[in-house]
Amino acid sequence: MVDAARARKLADRIQQIVAEMLERRIKDPRLGFVTVTDTRITPDLREATVFYTVFGSEAERADSASALESAKGIIRSEVGRQTGVRFTPTLTFKHDPLPDTARQLDDLIVAARARDAEVARRAADASYAGDADPYRKPDEGEDDEA
Numbered sequence: 403m404v405d406a407a408r409a410r411k412l413a414d415r416i417q418q419i420v421a422e423m424l425e426r427r428i429k430d431p432r433l434g435f436v437t438v439t440d441t442r443i444t445p446d447l448r449e450a451t452v453f454y455t456v457f458g459s460e461a462e463r464a465d466s467a468s469a470l471e472s473a474k475g476i477i478r479s480e481v482g483r484q485t486g487v488r489f490t491p492t493l494t495f496k497h498d499p500l501p502d503t504a505r506q507l508d509d510l511i512v513a514a515r516a517r518d519a520e521v522a523r524r525a526a527d528a529s530y531a532g533d534a535d536p537y538r539k540p541d542e543g544e545d546d547e548a
Contacts, residue, residue, distance in 0.1 A: 417441035432469040434462040439498045450491040453498035470495040
């Protein structure tokens, strides 16, 4: 096992290398607008998972996934060359669902705010169903005998 700080540094370095490779060296036409969002590495430094997002449709996402799979060997050899670790980690590319989830939550928040505004608009013109003060109070003419 390796120190967690060293594993995090290596994961950050792998993320930088992969992003640079996708931007400059990989010229696959199937590769869409890919953003590397995170990299996680196992404690033994043998396997690295690279999380990415693709701006575009579901078809572009599938094309980008196949392009990343075909370029995996070139990217792994560059990671090994630039990091200098004894064993170059195996790379796995996974689509990161976080931006999609965040977009869905934003849509839900907007819908909730719209419903709250509608309830507030209806409540502004509303009146009480019964008395304005529904609690019983002693009559002013009665004496307290307690």
